[in-house]
Amino acid sequence: MQQFLLFLMAVVAGAMLAVQAGLNSGIGKAVKSPVYGALISFVTGGIALLVYCLVTRVPLGNLRRAFELPWYYWMGGVLGGFYVFAIIVLAPRLGVALTIGLTVAGQMVFSLVIDHYGMMGIPQQSINWLRVAGITLIIGGVVMLRTN
Template sequence: MQQTLLFLMAVAAGAMLAIQAGLNSGLGKAVKSPVYGALLSFVAGGLALFAYCLATGVPLGNVRKGFELPWYYWMGGVLGGFYVFAIIVLAPRLGVALTIGLTVAGQMIFSLIIDHYGMMGIPTQPVNWLRVAGVVLIIGGVVMLRTN
């Protein structure tokens, strides 16, 4: 894929997270529980992904490889569940912009650590002043989003 297409895909994914925050917040309110709201969101996502796999012919046998991995690889789903739960709780209280801004700041800070140390098999990309400056600018943007 061309890098431009990858960048556009990343921007689209970010836009979908902001939309998801509002939708999941409404779902959590409707069922009167952020946990059930997150659960229903994951059920819908799981069904959509399963339908996509069936429609595109992704071999179901590939799923077995996932069961061969150590247990901690399955924590991604647990972490995703916490993220959706947190968004359902935070978006109505902080607003979508500040909530997403804070989560992006957290993502960027920890992403630098993952890249720097090459954690989880990710290729190493050492921290340098430009990368730190990028994170500082993101944090500055989050500070500017505060409405208080």
């Protein structure tokens, strides 16, 4: 049951990314800047997380340990900013389905590399033909989404 809930959460998160693409594109158009559109998205998300932490009284716990990590762990926010910026630029030009499909294909290919080498402390899972076949099917689906 717990695994089912985790899978459901992943599917819902994926659906939210598609909605987010449309919403963030609208912000980018309104302010006439994908950079400011991404900034507004991150500020809004940061405020929402802060409110959640305050309302639910999330303990600070080991928050200080984050400052002990190597610098490159802090690049996650930069990479997230680039992702939101790219979605704001791409969704109006390619459509949400193709944009999300291409980003998912990119995520899957690089995720396979991360798993294979056990990068960033992720448990190592070797590349095998089934995993490559799965990614090939995803890429094939993205190719089928192209309308022109």
